[in-house]
Amino acid sequence: MAVYTTVSDEALEAFLDKYDLGEARSFKGIAEGVENSNYYLETDRGRFILTLFERRADPADLPYFIQLKQHLDTKGFPCPAPVAARDGAALQTLEGKPALIVTFLDGLSPKRPTAPQCRSLGEGLARMHLALSDFPLTRANALGPSSWPRLWKGRSETAEELQSGLADLINEDLTAIANARPQSRTMPRGTIHADLFPDNAFFLHDTFTGAIDFYFACTDALAYDIAICLNAWAFEDGAEYNYSKGAALIAGYESVRPLEAVERESLALLCRGAALRFFMTRLVDWTETPADALVRPKNPLEYAAKLAFHRKAQNAADYGA
Template sequence: MAVYTQVPDDALEAFLGGYDIGRPRSFKGIAEGVENSNYYLETDKGRFILTLFERRADPKDLPYFIEVKQHLAAKGFSCPAPVQANDGQPLQTLEGRPALIVTFLDGLSPKKPSAAQCRSLGEALARMHGALADFKGTRENALGPASWPLLWEGRASTAEDLQPGLSTLIEQDLAATAEARPQSRRLPRGTIHADLFPDNAFFLDDQFSGAIDFYFACTDVLAYDIAVCLNSWAFEDGREYNYSKGAALIAGYESVRPLEDAERGVLPLLCRGAALRFFLTRLVDWTETPADALVRPKNPLEYADRLAFHRQALSFADYGG
């Protein structure tokens, strides 16, 4: 989440006139994240989040994202529920951008997740996969392996500027993940979050209380969601993998949905691929984030360090499984 598009007071007043959620009391930008413009909105009838969709958000995908959240909310999984405007549609337009208001979730995002929170997150991830098992919508992962060579194209020199020798290593990562793509097609698939970082999960103490930011949700390998989470929850200071946190996350997931042998076998490569995906998108953001955006792009080298760990990992056990 971030703020790229500013919303003037008069535009907000006019926009909220199309809803039955009251008059605004508080309205402020949320600086975390890098994708869309997000605002905290409090009215005399409640608290909400307003999102204006930017950059990578394809307008044709937005109904899918909304339906994912509606489906989860109907199943009792804690996530922001889309709010319908007076015309019966949740998706509207504000300042020339597609816009959506969702309900506010209580809880805090952990700055440094504990092992207990990692376990609770793993359980929640498996429950989310279960709740979406009968979801009928589908969407290709637009940032899956097929997109990685395109993201990398023309950026080798930027990687070299960040760390000499890095471009050669990234080329090796691209080749390794491309070679394994047919194997991943035989793994269990379904609707995944694909971006469940700590800042997209809320907790009350050590217990998971909700997930947000489903705007990378897609149809893909279920275990890839675990790989994304291991990368974002179980590393300390870049490349140092916290075995206890990784083991807790995996144990939490398997307490709800035990992994198949094939998923366990391919997890190191899925983790390497997930780290590569976030390295590449961060590399793009490093050079293309607008100077006046209320967000600082995240350093790609954090994921370069994690890739170094994944190149050495040989088995499921290396991740705490």
């Protein structure tokens, strides 16, 4: 989450007139994240999150995201439920941008996840995959391997400025992933979150209570979602891998949905690909985030360090499975 578009008092009042949510009592920007403009909204009817979709959001994809969350809500999986306006449509327009109000989800995002939280997160991720197993819509992964050469083009010098020798290593990663892509197509596929970082997951103490920010959700290998989570949850500061956290996350997932042999064998490759994806988008944000945005771009070198670990890994056992 972040804030790129400022909403005036007049625009907010006119926007809320479309809903049966009463008058605004509190309205403030949320600075975390990097993608869309997000605001905390409290009215005399409750608490909500208002999102304005920004640069990476394709308007054609928005009905997919809305229906996905509606599907999860009907399945009883905890996530923000879209709120329809009086005209029956959840998707509206605010300050010239597509906009959506969703219900507020209780819980706290962990700053330093514990092993028990990692296990509960793994369980929640598997429950989400099962809840979406009959979701009828599909969406290609817009930030999958086919997009990485485009994101990388013209940025090798920036990478080299960040760390000497990094450009050659990234080129090696791109080649390795491209050569292994046919293997990934044999794994179980379905709808994945694709961005389940700690700030997108809520907990009460050590228990997972829900997920937010589904705007990278897509159809891909289910184990790729695990790989994204291992990158986001199981590394300490300085990008040292915590085997206890990784093992707990995988064990939690398998307590709900056991991994197939091909998923275990491919986990190192998937983790390397996931780290490469976030390195690429962080590298783009490092140079293109507007100077007046409330959010600060995250350092790509965090994922360069994680890539160094993944290059040496062979299979799921190297991640604590």
